Amino acid sequence: VDSDAIAGANQRNGQLTKPPGALGRLEDLAIWYAGWRGNPKPTLEHPQVVIFAGNHGVCAQGVSAFPAEVTAQMVANFEHGGAAINQLSKTFGAKMTVYAMALDTPTADFTTAPAMTEAEVVTALQTGWNAVDPESDLLVAGEMGIGNTTAAAALACALLGGNAADWTGRGTGVDDAGLARKTEAVAKALMLHDTSDPLEALRCVGGRELAGIVGAIAAARTHRIPVILDGFICTSAAAVLFKACDGALDHTVAGHLSAEGAHRRLLKELGKEPLLNFGLRLGEGSGAALAIGILQAAVACHSGMATFAEAGVSDG
Amino acid sequence: VDSDAIAGANQRNGQLTKPPGALGRLEDLAIWYAGWRGNPKPTLEHPQVVIFAGNHGVCAQGVSAFPAEVTAQMVANFEHGGAAINQLSKTFGAKMTVYAMALDTPTADFTTAPAMTEAEVVTALQTGWNAVDPESDLLVAGEMGIGNTTAAAALACALLGGNAADWTGRGTGVDDAGLARKTEAVAKALMLHDTSDPLEALRCVGGRELAGIVGAIAAARTHRIPVILDGFICTSAAAVLFKACDGALDHTVAGHLSAEGAHRRLLKELGKEPLLNFGLRLGEGSGAALAIGILQAAVACHSGMATFAEAGVSDG
Known part of the structure; x- marks a missing residue:
């Protein structure tokens, strides 16, 4: 498992336009998937x-x-x-x-x-x-x-x-x-x-x-x-x-x-x-x-959502 | 809700190539969906x-x-x-x-x-x-x-x-x-x-x-x-x-x-x-x-699976 990809995925997860933790277990699944794929912003297409x-x-x-x-x-x-x-x-x-x-x-x-x-x-x-x-x-x-x-x-x-x-x-x-x-x-x-x-x-x-x-x-x-x-x-x-x-x-x-x-x-x-x-x-x-x-949903949210900065949303 | 569609969906469910009840709650969901759509073999596309x-x-x-x-x-x-x-x-x-x-x-x-x-x-x-x-x-x-x-x-x-x-x-x-x-x-x-x-x-x-x-x-x-x-x-x-x-x-x-x-x-x-x-x-x-x-999966199984007769599978 790729610890850099996990760190990158964790960082990204914290910047997405949602309250911290609001996607529950989907967040853990996306980060786990990113780690095994060696990509902090992975796709799931095949x-x-x-x-x-x-x-x-x-x-x-x-x-x-x-x-x-x-x-x-x-x-x-x-x-x-x-x-x-x-x-x-x-x-x-x-x-x-x-x-x-x-x-x-x-x-x-x-x-x-x-x-x-x-x-x-x-x-x-x-x-x-x-x-x-x-x-x-x-x-x-x-x-x-x-x-x-x-x-x-x-x-x-x-x-x-x-x-x-x-x-x-x-x-x-x-x-x-x-x-x-x-x-x-x-x-x-x-x-x-x-x-x-x-x-x-x-x-x-x-x-x-x-x-x-x-x-x-x-x-x-x-x-x-x-x-x-x-x-x-x-x-x-x-x-x-x-x-x-x-x-x-x-x-x-x-x-x-x-x-x-x-x-x-x-x-x-x-x-x-x-x-x-x-x-x-x-x-x-x-x-x-x-x-x-x-898993498709978890990865799609993780990799497809805008960050607070990208969307111009106040992060509380 | 359309009781004929429910009856038809129940009948179809009993003929599909699986042991009785083996799709668990997916079977109930498909039959419920069929009843509200008024179609014993419904689609879910939109x-x-x-x-x-x-x-x-x-x-x-x-x-x-x-x-x-x-x-x-x-x-x-x-x-x-x-x-x-x-x-x-x-x-x-x-x-x-x-x-x-x-x-x-x-x-x-x-x-x-x-x-x-x-x-x-x-x-x-x-x-x-x-x-x-x-x-x-x-x-x-x-x-x-x-x-x-x-x-x-x-x-x-x-x-x-x-x-x-x-x-x-x-x-x-x-x-x-x-x-x-x-x-x-x-x-x-x-x-x-x-x-x-x-x-x-x-x-x-x-x-x-x-x-x-x-x-x-x-x-x-x-x-x-x-x-x-x-x-x-x-x-x-x-x-x-x-x-x-x-x-x-x-x-x-x-x-x-x-x-x-x-x-x-x-x-x-x-x-x-x-x-x-x-x-x-x-x-x-x-x-x-x-x-x-x-729900897409439940309906796809219900309406897409072959029956025992269609598939030539022995039904136990």
Whole structure:
């Protein structure tokens, strides 16, 4: 992060035609964005949304209300422009790309074996890394994958501790019996695997789309591209970086508090206060994409407003 | 409100390619919007922001941290594109118009006389009414007026009861002595005037820009244009309609919870849950304008998403 840009942005913020602090958290967001972009008066014109899709062997344990075919069907829906994330990307002028990650080869059922081989997780990380356009100036990394709230719960539990039940929720809407099966699958996975290393946890209980998100968030850091985190699954992938390296998520903000119950706990562990709270529980990057407009507004005010001197306004 | 459009929108919502309820409050917003627009698959393409500015005789009581000249200076800033509301309007594609309401003739100091004559309040209501473009499909009504948190506090207290201190806050940032003077001015006004009729309360302790907002919200209702309410001052003006007629604010949502403390109490009285909470306390319609993107997103998802049948997605 560029401390000169932060200092310059702070100075500018104090001169804008408004009472001090009157734009509240928008001011903090604009200054944070300026710091990562290395520009005290930044623009936000090229947001990018990348969606990673993967299939999960753990679906064999009956952990989802939807059949696994839905992952590929929804990828087609993304490609044809029919999903929620297409509308949200269009609303906020974001370029959107979708990566179907070996959908015909689901990960292994992690209740009995590691979800991915080393080669598989590295390929998925690379796909995520390469998905980030270095010319974009804001990133949303979303996901689609029937069964992936179970993988995210296992990953969060492996990284952050607690019990399987603390991290397991209803996802797209399983009933009580489905929730019990999910919780049991997570508990089994944590007994089976040595997940003390964050990347090894990702390999053993994660999934390709989660690894894609990890790679994309890391790539964004090297390109100085701020990131809006989505809901429970995205945030659980981000937690891999959080555990691997201090400050690895400083270039990210949490876009939206998911209705998936464990998301609040996960954000608390990561020290992130979500921007929005509309009860979404869809994935696809939808909660993060909804917050693009908030960042656009914050940056537009910061960089577009007149100063007291420019406008000839008395500053109290 | 059009119950056929609501029924049609509800039916459509149940067929979209997402788990039931997965878009949370966005679904409710889209259906509410569809009802007021009379269209089960509405568009939101022409948002309008109108800003009313007025000056206040009660400034003689030392109730603001800024001198009264700032109202006219900020109107010039709005006209030249330099204020926060200009940037927010541009970000979300809203047309913005500004009404300077007799700035050289402040209202009377309402601690000693009614703020406006009947002719003055009627003129201000008409300006607000006529400011609404019948072709717009969303309205934000904002305000600027040094001293107007004092007027808004007096108006809210007159309409909704409680003590002067319950409704009086720091506005643009008065110190403790300024806050004491504001509270005293509000208390004096309520002793002086008979404010049992909501419109008479507006005349005696309101201001021209508050009356402008009242007129605009009422006009929007007749044109079936949904309204996003802004912060404390806008909401206090809206409360005139709330007290005058049951359901008069059903075509409105609260955009943002202001950092001006009494706004929470005011929204609670009106039964409105704010969409956003970023600690803004600027006025100008800024909190409401920030929420335009949320409504655009809600409507875009509702009207743009494919149904399960259209996309060939299994619906669980």
